Amino acid sequence: MRRNIWETLTKITAFLLVMGIAYFLYRERLHFALLPPHIPVEYRKLPIYTLWSLLRMFSAYILSLIFSYTYAYLAATSPRREGIMLAILDILQSVPVLGFFPAAVYFFVNLFHGSRIGVEMAAIFLIFTSQAWNITFSIYESIKTIPEEIKEAIDLMNISGLKKFFILIVPSSIPKVVYNSMMSWAGGWYFLIACEIIAIGPMNYHLPGLGSFLQMAVDKGRIDLALAGIGALVFVIFLMYFFIWQPLSYWAEKFRYEMVSSTAEPPLTYLMWVKIANIALISSLLSFIRRLISPILNLRLKPIQLPSSLSSYLRLSLATIILFLIAFGTSLAIISLTSSLVQIDKAYLFKIPAAILASAGRIAVAYILALLWTLPTAVYIASNKRRENFFMPLIQAFASIPAIAFFPFIVRYIVSITGNVNIATILLILTGSQWYLLFNLIGGVKSIPTDLRQLSAILGIRGFRYWRKILLPAVFPALITGSITAWGGAWNALIVAEWITFKGKLYYAFGIGYLLDYATYKAGNLALILISLASMSLTIVLLNKFFWRKMYELAERKYNFEA
Amino acid sequence: MSLPNGNTTLKPKLLEVRNVYRTYHHEDTNIVVLEDVSFDVFENEFVCLVGPSGCGKSTLLRMIVGLDRPTKGQILYRGQPVEGVNAKTALVFQNFALVPWLTVWQNVELGLEARGIDKKERERRVKYWLEKVGLDGHENAYPRELSGGMKQRVGFARALALEPELLCMDEPFSSLDPLTSQNLREELLRLWGNKELPILAILMVTHSIEEAVFMSDRIVAMSTHPGKIIGEIDVTLPRPRNQRDEEFQKIVDKVYAIIV
Numbered sequence: 001m002r003r004n005i006w007e008t009l010t011k012i013t014a015f016l017l018v019m020g021i022a023y024f025l026y027r028e029r030l031h032f033a034l035l036p037p038h039i040p041v042e043y044r045k046l047p048i049y050t051l052w053s054l055l056r057m058f059s060a061y062i063l064s065l066i067f068s069y070t071y072a073y074l075a076a077t078s079p080r081r082e083g084i085m086l087a088i089l090d091i092l093q094s095v096p097v098l099g100f101f102p103a104a105v106y107f108f109v110n111l112f113h114g115s116r117i118g119v120e121m122a123a124i125f126l127i128f129t130s131q132a133w134n135i136t137f138s139i140y141e142s143i144k145t146i147p148e149e150i151k152e153a154i155d156l157m158n159i160s161g162l163k164k165f166f167i168l169i170v171p172s173s174i175p176k177v178v179y180n181s182m183m184s185w186a187g188g189w190y191f192l193i194a195c196e197i198i199a200i201g202p203m204n205y206h207l208p209g210l211g212s213f214l215q216m217a218v219d220k221g222r223i224d225l226a227l228a229g230i231g232a233l234v235f236v237i238f239l240m241y242f243f244i245w246q247p248l249s250y251w252a253e254k255f256r257y258e259m260v261s262s263t264a265e266p267p268l269t270y271l272m273w274v275k276i277a278n279i280a281l282i283s284s285l286l287s288f289i290r291r292l293i294s295p296i297l298n299l300r301l302k303p304i305q306l307p308s309s310l311s312s313y314l315r316l317s318l319a320t321i322i323l324f325l326i327a328f329g330t331s332l333a334i335i336s337l338t339s340s341l342v343q344i345d346k347a348y349l350f351k352i353p354a355a356i357l358a359s360a361g362r363i364a365v366a367y368i369l370a371l372l373w374t375l376p377t378a379v380y381i382a383s384n385k386r387r388e389n390f391f392m393p394l395i396q397a398f399a400s401i402p403a404i405a406f407f408p409f410i411v412r413y414i415v416s417i418t419g420n421v422n423i424a425t426i427l428l429i430l431t432g433s434q435w436y437l438l439f440n441l442i443g444g445v446k447s448i449p450t451d452l453r454q455l456s457a458i459l460g461i462r463g464f465r466y467w468r469k470i471l472l473p474a475v476f477p478a479l480i481t482g483s484i485t486a487w488g489g490a491w492n493a494l495i496v497a498e499w500i501t502f503k504g505k506l507y508y509a510f511g512i513g514y515l516l517d518y519a520t521y522k523a524g525n526l527a528l529i530l531i532s533l534a535s536m537s538l539t540i541v542l543l544n545k546f547f548w549r550k551m552y553e554l555a556e557r558k559y560n561f562e563a
Numbered sequence: 564m565s566l567p568n569g570n571t572t573l574k575p576k577l578l579e580v581r582n583v584y585r586t587y588h589h590e591d592t593n594i595v596v597l598e599d600v601s602f603d604v605f606e607n608e609f610v611c612l613v614g615p616s617g618c619g620k621s622t623l624l625r626m627i628v629g630l631d632r633p634t635k636g637q638i639l640y641r642g643q644p645v646e647g648v649n650a651k652t653a654l655v656f657q658n659f660a661l662v663p664w665l666t667v668w669q670n671v672e673l674g675l676e677a678r679g680i681d682k683k684e685r686e687r688r689v690k691y692w693l694e695k696v697g698l699d700g701h702e703n704a705y706p707r708e709l710s711g712g713m714k715q716r717v718g719f720a721r722a723l724a725l726e727p728e729l730l731c732m733d734e735p736f737s738s739l740d741p742l743t744s745q746n747l748r749e750e751l752l753r754l755w756g757n758k759e760l761p762i763l764a765i766l767m768v769t770h771s772i773e774e775a776v777f778m779s780d781r782i783v784a785m786s787t788h789p790g791k792i793i794g795e796i797d798v799t800l801p802r803p804r805n806q807r808d809e810e811f812q813k814i815v816d817k818v819y820a821i822i823v
Binding site: 449451452454455457458459460461462465469470473558559560 | 625628630648650652653654656658659660662663664665673674676677678705725
């Protein structure tokens with residue numbers, strides 16, 4: 001009971017902290033005029049734009065890895081830090097990051113005195129926020145699930161410090177990190193295109209890249225160019241999948257603790273990399289690098305021996321500073337939220353529940369549509385090894401194509417012709433969230449033990465009875481995990497999907513995403529921004545806590561094979 | 564029905580495995596799991612397939628119940644080739660294969676439902692077999708609430724409730740602790756010996772030679788890489804058998820000599 005209260009308190013603190021940061025960021029106004037760079041839309045510029053987009057993605061990904069390992073290590077190695085750090089991560093994961101984008105742009109542009117670097121930083125920061133959290137969670141889980149015996153063996157061999165980090169922590173995390181990196185890149189592409197496409201309110205600033213190229217090509221009615229842009233994007237994504245992710249996934253299997261001999265055949269690209277690494281020049285280069293690194297790994301970082309009074313003094317002051325920052329952040333949030341509530345036009349306030357309901361309705365429709373096609377597809381693909389080998393790479397590659405790249409097309413051909421924003425909104429939400437469901441469901445179907453499949457065959461359990469008694473309960477945990485991620489992605493997509501400007505004309509669907517955009521771009525109403533953002537985040541957090549969490553517990557308790 | 568020569572002591576043949584091969588394809592090479600395997604199971608027989616792990620005995624068992632097909636050769640049941648799952652057989656799994664979200668009762672009932680057996684008869688059979696394996700009172704428990712021994716009792720009840728002719732068991736005692744497994748072995752033998760089981764024959768796969776000598780009437784010994792039959796030993800010791808008997812040890816040594 002006391003533990004529960006403590007957990008709720010840390011969650012509330014974490015929520016308020018994030019809101020404090022939002023307030024702090026949104027308070028900023030642009031102090032510098034941005035000169036939009038000239039972005040010519042021509043075929044020959046396409047490679048350069050693709051490179052720019054890739055550069056942003058890689059910078060954000062490296063940032064995510066550094067952040068994730070540091071944060072997860074700190075959280076997993078001290079029970080004192082664990083509670084609050086996990087609570088903050090959980091909130092960060094549920095907050096619709098796209099809502100912070102304009103604020104982040106203001107902040108970074110001011111920081112870099114109006115140069116393009118500021119906008120680049122904001123874009124990288126946005127992509128980072130879409131990539132980092134799940135990687136962090138996966139590393140944290142990996143550290144926590146290292147078998148106790150292996151930890152003891154490492155400690156008995158007197159391995160510690162950096163060496164322990166690279167010999168135990170990093171390898172243990174590799175299978176999950178590779179898998180989650182793939183997911184993160186898929187999400188990252190979505191946000192990359194989004195932040196290149198979205199005009200930040202009155203600024204209308206475009207970063208040179210694939211997203212802006214697409215947007216402008218459609219704006220100019222050059223469908224050929226837009227198709228070429230999508231072609232370039234698909235090409236890059238497929239190249240990355242077949243030359244990086246597929247061989248990496250195969251390699252990552254070696255780091256699992258389960259001693260199951262894998263019968264999967266190595267992909268051709270994996271064999272190619274092995275050949276390349278064995279070329280004399282490259283292999284000597286690799287061993288040279290290894291020799292350079294190893295003394296660093298073997299370095300015994302002796303903790304600096306401070307007099308115990310001084311070290312406890314230092315620790316105390318550090319704790320005080322952190323506590324002060326937390327207190328400052330939360331009180332800032334409380335003050336700003338209450339003052340916003342007082343200032344805000346009451347008409348807006350009453351609109352918020354209706355807006356949340358309207359948005360949730362759109363998400364529900366998209367979710368049901370997604371479920372209707374992903375469940376049978378997952379069963380079809382996962383119940384046969386050969387089918388799985390054929391379809392999985394294709395699906396993974398397709399899932400990485402950000403739906404938002406088709407956004408300009410959807411606007412031009414659906415919204416501007418039918419005048420109905422709802423179809424486009426639901427389509428955007430659907431394309432942004434269906435893959436999470438499909439992947440998790442395929443995993444769920446695959447996780448049905450061979451014994452149980454054979455049993456069903458022997459007992460003659462088929463058709464409807466098989467679905468009801470075996471299949472649906474068996475995939476239930478995966479369905480819940482997939483649904484949580486899918487709904488998370490959907491809330492985020494609302495911010496792009498409910499407020500669409502095309503050729504200077506505004507199309508909107510009333511909802512919480514619309515309110516947030518309206519407050520940001522049209523009204524410049526800080527109180528409304530903050531209240532919309534807070535109520536949206538709060539809805540997500542409460543839905544997670546009181547619905548998805550309960551479902552998840554049910555899945556763990558009842559529909560779990562490890563009994 | 565008249566038999567040739569009027570030989571009525573000849574036991575009817577239930578299962579006939581005839582020159583069975585099984586190969587798998589992996590990374591451009593063919594791995595031969597089973598090579599030219601032949602043996603028979605007659606009515607009223609308890610047969611054990613014994614061999615080191617990896618000799619393909621579980622694969623063989625799965626082909627006999629109809630989950631898998633031989634690459635070459637034939638498996639005949641009462642003279643008819645086995646096509647698809649053989650409803651006259653039932654399988655007891657090494658790791659129980661219980662459905663975690665169904666209760667003990669529902670787990671046993673599952674297969675009867677699928678065979679379209681009416682509710683009254685289902686209830687009778689489930690009740691009867693749960694009592695026989697000593698699980699009365701645990702009908703509403705979930706598998707996770709049971710000990711390993713009790714889980715396997717559910718496994719037995721589920722297989723027996725189908726009232727098969729040939730009961731197949733894939734190392735049914737190897738994931739239980741020694742005391743529990745010995746208990747279960749003796750109980751199964753008691754039911755089998757008292758003719759309380761509806762089954763006509765038992766075919767059990769095991770890697771424990773002592774277990775095979777303790778339980779079976781005949782041992783079919785297999786070698787590994789590829790799986791081949793290297794000998795058949797009749798066990799004619801009277802039951803109940805005692806592992807410490809000199810005769811018992813002699814047979815164990817004989818099987819060891821063949822396999823190792």
